[in-house]
Amino acid sequence: xxxxxxxxxxxxxxxxxxxxxxxxxxxxxxxxxxxxxxxxxxxxxxxxxxxxxxxxxxxxxxxxxxxxxxxxxxxxxxxxxxxxxxxxxxxxxxxxxxxxxxxxxxxxxxxxxxxxxxxxxxxxxxxxxxxxxxxxxxxxxxxxxxxxxxxxxxxxxxxxxxxxxxxxxxxxxxxxxxxxxxxxxxxxxxxxxxxxxxxxxxxxxxxxxxxxxxxxxxxxxxxxxxxxxxxxxxxxxxxxxxxxxxxxxxxxxxxxxxxxxxxxxxxxxxxxxxxxxxxxxxxxxxxxxxxxxxxxxxxxxxxxxxxxxxxxxxxxxxxxxxxxxxxxxxxxxxxxxxxxxxxxxxxxxxxxxxxxxxxxxxxxxxxxxxxxxxxxxxxxxxxxxxxxxxxxxxxxxxxxxxxxxxxxxxxxxxxxxxxxxxxxxxxxxxxxxxxxxxxxxxxxxxxxxxxxxxxxxxxxxxxxxxxxxxxxxxxxxxxxxxxxxxxxxxxxxxxxxxxxxxxxx
Amino acid sequence: xxxxxxxxxxxxxxxxxxxxxxxxxxxxxxxxxxxxxxxxxxxxxxxxxxxxxxxxxxxxxxxxxxxxxxxxx
Numbered sequence: 001x002x003x004x005x006x007x008x009x010x011x012x013x014x015x016x017x018x019x020x021x022x023x024x025x026x027x028x029x030x031x032x033x034x035x036x037x038x039x040x041x042x043x044x045x046x047x048x049x050x051x052x053x054x055x056x057x058x059x060x061x062x063x064x065x066x067x068x069x070x071x072x073x074x075x076x077x078x079x080x081x082x083x084x085x086x087x088x089x090x091x092x093x094x095x096x097x098x099x100x101x102x103x104x105x106x107x108x109x110x111x112x113x114x115x116x117x118x119x120x121x122x123x124x125x126x127x128x129x130x131x132x133x134x135x136x137x138x139x140x141x142x143x144x145x146x147x148x149x150x151x152x153x154x155x156x157x158x159x160x161x162x163x164x165x166x167x168x169x170x171x172x173x174x175x176x177x178x179x180x181x182x183x184x185x186x187x188x189x190x191x192x193x194x195x196x197x198x199x200x201x202x203x204x205x206x207x208x209x210x211x212x213x214x215x216x217x218x219x220x221x222x223x224x225x226x227x228x229x230x231x232x233x234x235x236x237x238x239x240x241x242x243x244x245x246x247x248x249x250x251x252x253x254x255x256x257x258x259x260x261x262x263x264x265x266x267x268x269x270x271x272x273x274x275x276x277x278x279x280x281x282x283x284x285x286x287x288x289x290x291x292x293x294x295x296x297x298x299x300x301x302x303x304x305x306x307x308x309x310x311x312x313x314x315x316x317x318x319x320x321x322x323x324x325x326x327x328x329x330x331x332x333x334x335x336x337x338x339x340x341x342x343x344x345x346x347x348x349x350x351x352x353x354x355x356x357x358x359x360x361x362x363x364x365x366x367x368x369x370x371x372x373x374x375x376x377x378x379x380x381x382x383x384x385x386x387x388x389x390x391x392x393x394x395x396x397x398x399x400x401x402x403x404x405x406x407x408x409x410x411x412x413x414x415x416x417x418x419x420x421x422x423x424x425x426x427x428x429x430x431x432x433x434x435x436x437x438x439x440x441x442x443x444x445x446x447x448x449x450x451x452x453x454x455x456x457x458x459x460x461x462x463x464x465x466x467x468x469x470x471x472x473x474x475x476x477x478x479x480x481x482x483x484x485x486x487x488x489x490x491x492x493x494x495x496x497x498x499x500x501x502x503x504x505x
Numbered sequence: 506x507x508x509x510x511x512x513x514x515x516x517x518x519x520x521x522x523x524x525x526x527x528x529x530x531x532x533x534x535x536x537x538x539x540x541x542x543x544x545x546x547x548x549x550x551x552x553x554x555x556x557x558x559x560x561x562x563x564x565x566x567x568x569x570x571x572x573x574x575x576x577x578x
Contacts, residue, residue, distance in 0.1 A: 055540045244559040494568040
């Protein structure tokens with residue numbers, strides 16, 4: 001039947017599914033991107049309870065609640081239908097995002113503020129856990145077999161486009177007001193949360209007009225839907241072993257490649273390379289915009305040559321090129337490589353001890369950075385006088401020359417192309433692995449463990465490694481490289497490259 | 506290879522527990538906070554058990570021939 005699935009109206013199916021998923025990603029990302037401001041407003045320093053709630057908001061939402069949401073909504077999707085379930089996740093996500101934007105600050109309502117934000121963040125994680133499996137399954141069950149990879153690749157673009165929209169909205173708001181106005185209690189940082197309700201409203205309206213997936217509707221009509229999807233997914237050995245294969249042979253590696261190429265790269269440019277905020281964001285925006293079409297290309301290609309090797313080659317390229325690429329970022333953004341004259345001026349100025357903040361310009365390359373020097377206690381010998389003072393230098397707001405900026409865009413683009421290789425075909429791959437009646441449940445859990453847990457752990461493990469092995473600034477990359485390598489070997493040994501022509505079973 | 510996957514799982518848990526022991530309370534970063542470690546170890550333990558089961562299935566040759574259709578699942 002799937003070969004004969006009508007393609008009429010598929011554009012509408014893809015558009016309505018993708019739009020909702022994109023908005024869910026947007027909602028999930030803006031919280032992370034505005035984490036610093038949110039922390040100041042809701043989780044003030046010095047309050048242990050607020051600190052605990054902040055940690056829970058960061059870690060529990062991604063690691064615990066997302067896989068749990070996959071189980072809850074996967075089960076619902078297999079029992080009552082795809083359409084109703086991913087409509088519900090959209091309402092939950094949009095509602096909680098909008099409400100985060102309305103929560104008064106810690107100053108205004110005390111501990112209730114971080115508690116409310118934590119609760120809403122957990123609902124966001126829960127909703128995200130249920131959304132993707134529904135959207136991917138819904139599109140795949142509408143698509144003809146020979147174009148399943150291409151059509152589901154549209155859903156795959158949404159995670160990256162959601163990031164693009166989130167970055168764009170935050171940059172647009174921020175560039176239209178001062179930092180003080182943006183960060184104030186009811187300031188601009190809340191606008192991206194409020195905007196969400198408009199986007200979600202439109203998406204709900206569109207999704208309400210959609211009909212149920214034809215494969216699921218047929219299954220329901222025949223009374224063959226699963227009574228207990230959790231038990232059938234994870235309690236039956238034959239299906240459970242495919243869940244394990246999907247996780248360890250594909251999604252685990254995909255998760256770390258995805259996270260490293262988009263999020264760790266951004267964090268590295270901002271926190272390790274100390275690039276200026278707007279420049280680092282614009283580098284990512286350009287790279288995403290130029291790389292996104294490749295999701296569709298690799299989805300399309302997977303229909304022709306199979307999914308397996310495209311995903312595995314994406315992982316292999318990440319394994320080989322991550323360290324050279326990140327090493328290049330570090331080298332090209334280091335102010336120590338700039339002209340000696342400028343550094344000499346900086347050193348001399350620092351010696352005057354009056355320095356608080358200076359801007360260093362390298363006229364030969366049009367680079368600049370801000371060097372902030374603060375006092376504490378250090379030892380300085382001037383002539384015969386020994387004075388005890390302290391000095392802490394912090395370099396920030398590094399602005400790269402245009403040619404280096406484009407070099408960085410190219411390198412991030414390359415890493416996002418790796419992402420498109422592993423992520424573009426994976427929805428079709430997962431859909432084809434499991435039977436219709438438990439597909440939503442079976443594919444959602446490995447997907448969210450792979451992306452939420454293995455991918456989400458990249459910054460934590462990177463910090464752990466860099467604290468333990470202090471001599472290598474790139475040591476944090478061994479985690480995604482190691483996970484991708486393990487996944488590559490497992491996938492190469494056990495995965496099948498065959499495209500399943502009939503998913504109506 | 507199945508045996509290798511089975512052995513990797515306890516090694517991962519060992520390193521996570523040792524990482525927690527060495528880092529909790531040793532500074533002010535996230536890795537020095539007990540809460541993330543509790544969350545991560547509690548979520549990773551069943552995943553590691555899953556890897557062991559995967560290794561066991563691989564050892565028994567369960568993945569030598571993958572199902573051709575859902576009827577076999």
